[in-house]
Amino acid sequence: MADRIFAGILFLVAIGYTIVAFTVIKAPFQYDPLGPESWPRILGIVALPCILFIFARPDVSRLGVPVRTWGRLAALVVMLWAYAFLFQPLGFILATFAFCMALSLMLGARLVSALVFSGAVGVLGYFVCTKLLEINLPAGVLTIFR
Amino acid sequence: MDAVFSGLASGFQVALDPFNLFLVLGGCFAGTLIGALPGIGPINGVAILLPIAYGLGFPPESAIILLAGIYYGAEYGGRISSILLNVPGDAGAVMTTLDGNPMARNGEAGKALSLSAVASFVGGTFAVVLMSFFGPALASYAIHFSPSDYVALMVFAFASLASLVGSNPVKTLLAALMGLMLASIGIDANTGVARYTFGIPDLLAGIDFLVVVIGLFGMAELITLVEKQATGTLKTLKIDKSFVTLKDIAFVKWTILRGSVIGFFIGILPGTGASVASAVAYGAEKRSASDSSKFGEGDMRGLAAPEAANNAAAGGAMVPMLTLGIPGSGTTAILLGALMLFNVTPGPLMFEQRPEIAWGLIASMYIGNIALLIINLPLVGLFARMLTIPQQFLTPLIAVLAFIGVYSVVSNPHDLYMITLLGVFGWFLRKLQFSLAPVILGFVLGGLFEDNLRRALSISNGDYTILVESMNSVVLYALAVLVVVAPLVIARRRKKMRDEADHGETA
Numbered sequence: 275m276a277d278r279i280f281a282g283i284l285f286l287v288a289i290g291y292t293i294v295a296f297t298v299i300k301a302p303f304q305y306d307p308l309g310p311e312s313w314p315r316i317l318g319i320v321a322l323p324c325i326l327f328i329f330a331r332p333d334v335s336r337l338g339v340p341v342r343t344w345g346r347l348a349a350l351v352v353m354l355w356a357y358a359f360l361f362q363p364l365g366f367i368l369a370t371f372a373f374c375m376a377l378s379l380m381l382g383a384r385l386v387s388a389l390v391f392s393g394a395v396g397v398l399g400y401f402v403c404t405k406l407l408e409i410n411l412p413a414g415v416l417t418i419f420r
Numbered sequence: 421m422d423a424v425f426s427g428l429a430s431g432f433q434v435a436l437d438p439f440n441l442f443l444v445l446g447g448c449f450a451g452t453l454i455g456a457l458p459g460i461g462p463i464n465g466v467a468i469l470l471p472i473a474y475g476l477g478f479p480p481e482s483a484i485i486l487l488a489g490i491y492y493g494a495e496y497g498g499r500i501s502s503i504l505l506n507v508p509g510d511a512g513a514v515m516t517t518l519d520g521n522p523m524a525r526n527g528e529a530g531k532a533l534s535l536s537a538v539a540s541f542v543g544g545t546f547a548v549v550l551m552s553f554f555g556p557a558l559a560s561y562a563i564h565f566s567p568s569d570y571v572a573l574m575v576f577a578f579a580s581l582a583s584l585v586g587s588n589p590v591k592t593l594l595a596a597l598m599g600l601m602l603a604s605i606g607i608d609a610n611t612g613v614a615r616y617t618f619g620i621p622d623l624l625a626g627i628d629f630l631v632v633v634i635g636l637f638g639m640a641e642l643i644t645l646v647e648k649q650a651t652g653t654l655k656t657l658k659i660d661k662s663f664v665t666l667k668d669i670a671f672v673k674w675t676i677l678r679g680s681v682i683g684f685f686i687g688i689l690p691g692t693g694a695s696v697a698s699a700v701a702y703g704a705e706k707r708s709a710s711d712s713s714k715f716g717e718g719d720m721r722g723l724a725a726p727e728a729a730n731n732a733a734a735g736g737a738m739v740p741m742l743t744l745g746i747p748g749s750g751t752t753a754i755l756l757g758a759l760m761l762f763n764v765t766p767g768p769l770m771f772e773q774r775p776e777i778a779w780g781l782i783a784s785m786y787i788g789n790i791a792l793l794i795i796n797l798p799l800v801g802l803f804a805r806m807l808t809i810p811q812q813f814l815t816p817l818i819a820v821l822a823f824i825g826v827y828s829v830v831s832n833p834h835d836l837y838m839i840t841l842l843g844v845f846g847w848f849l850r851k852l853q854f855s856l857a858p859v860i861l862g863f864v865l866g867g868l869f870e871d872n873l874r875r876a877l878s879i880s881n882g883d884y885t886i887l888v889e890s891m892n893s894v895v896l897y898a899l900a901v902l903v904v905v906a907p908l909v910i911a912r913r914r915k916k917m918r919d920e921a922d923h924g925e926t927a
Binding site for chain 1: 472475476477587588590591593594597600601604608610611613615616639642643646647649810811812813815816817819820823824827828831833836837840843844848851852853870873874877878881882
């Protein structure tokens with residue numbers, strides 16, 4: 275079933291991809307026998323039967339992920355999303371501290387060790403990267419470190 | 421022949437430059453560390469560290485030497501978690517666990533680790549030596565390849581990929597197609613027409629290679645770690661005082677040599693890397709052994725064969741990458757993409773136009789192999805300590821490294837959302853038993869495949885027969901058919917034989 279659902283979604287995407295290749299993409303004028311639309315057309319036409327094959331003969335019936343795990347994964351994705359959202363405005367040190375705290379606590383770290391770990395990753399990571407390796411990271415609200 | 425030696429000499433000049441030498445050693449060390457982390461294989465290690473290596477602003481030959489060192493080191497480090505934890509870092513290391521872990525449980529952990537280091541060293545060095553002779557010869561032959569020959573080569577590459585990688589050929593092919601489709605997003609270089617950008621300016625230049633790599637490998641790995649949620653430390657077996665003896669090496673010397681040969685030649689096949697090589701080497705060794713009963717319970721041959729093979733395959737996979745511009749494995753696809761980031765196009769011309777990169781890389785692999793053997797024998801205890809890093813700290817660290825890497829390259833916060841999305845996508849693919857390496861191969865080769873097809877048809881003015889006119893392309897298409905059909909025939913024959921055997925017993 276899982277395979278079928280995924281194949282169904284893929285099918286819709288691939289149909290869209292192929293329709294765009296056949297209708298939208300067009301060069302204003304061209305001299306070559308193959309234009310920008312030919313390659314996506316070929317890909318679409320090869321991909322569609324492959325997807326139909328998986329739809330007809332799926333080999334993974336269920337993902338085998340318990341409900342609690344789904345919750346954990348959803349929390350992880352939310353954390354990553356928040357980390358990405360805060361990365362620039364808040365700056366590397368604070369955003370990283372918050373993210374590491376949240377994730378390590380969720381994975382069962384004790385509060386004190388999580389604090390030490392998150393603080394170390396945020397502060398050390400920032401200075402090792404920006405000062406030692408000269409890699410660009412956002413300073414964010416802690417403008418004194420810029 | 422002279423060209424090989426003068427090339428090697430110039431390569432060693434590059435590789436022995438103090439800074440590059442430092443990078444080889446540093447890369448090997450960092451690679452072993454990251455490879456030893458439970459569950460993280462070479463491809464994830466290289467993917468996570470690639471943008472950081474790129475962001476450091478080194479010259480291309482230095483950066484690629486560093487990345488190759490990481491790749492090599494991770495292949496070495498992978499065996500540590502396989503042997504001590506029974507957790508393979510990637511598909512290539514699965515075979516190592518079969519006999520390596522039982523050896524460690526029998527109280528021969530030290531012996532298993534040192535023996536596998538020696539086997540890896542022989543396999544790796546064998547591959548580099550063959551590569552320095554084969555590589556230039558193949559490159560000077562491939563220089564005459566026409567665009568239509570390249571099309572045939574790609575078809576062969578994807579055919580061998582579909583037939584040899586993963587459990588379901590259709591899924592592997594579809595994974596490669598996804599990569600090709602992702603690569604088609606952005607402005608078409610020939611006509612300037614925007615494809616699949618939907619008016620989003622961030623997509624005009626196409627999806628960044630680094631974003632795809634970090635998303636599909638780094639972030640998907642992270643999600644998998646959280647899914648399995650191994651809290652606390654995993655139980656590792658102790659490293660004891662046992663050590664490999666000359667007698668042991670003499671016992672397995674032919675095994676190692678056979679493994680190296682098998683590994684190198686399977687590694688050369690486009691698309692098939694260490695996983696296929698180590699499986700074939702293990703199977704061949706088990707079948708040819710006169711007493712195969714102890715395989716799986718800690719037979720030294722069962723450890724030496726896949727270890728020699730997967731390191732030889734790592735070297736072998738470099739050959740098509742450097743000489744043809746077609747990577748031999750997922751990890752070399754990432755290295756190929758890395759070279760392209762530096763505006764270096766790997767391929768037959770590289771040995772002439774950028775000898776410092778081609779030969780410098782080869783020379784650095786000689787040095788890296790020796791360095792890895794030296795640091796691996798005494799320091800294995802230090803690397804094994806990586807296994808005891810608590811998972812709740814390791815997991816956030818991977819995310820932080822991925823974010824640093826992606827942000828440092830373009831400083832565009834949009835990419836941070838992109839890698840998260842691609843990570844979720846990659847995780848679903850993994851759960852549904854698609855392999856991810858074909859996606860990255862398709863993504864890297866997409867532009868090249870399309871360009872050569874269009875160029876070939878421009879030459880012939882739209883006549884499709886040009887695709888099968890040259891001898892090279894006919895041979896390659898024949899090989900492509902062979903590589904697809906042969907495994908099917910072999911499987912059918914084996915099934916038939918088994919059926920007959922069953923029949924004989926019941927009758």
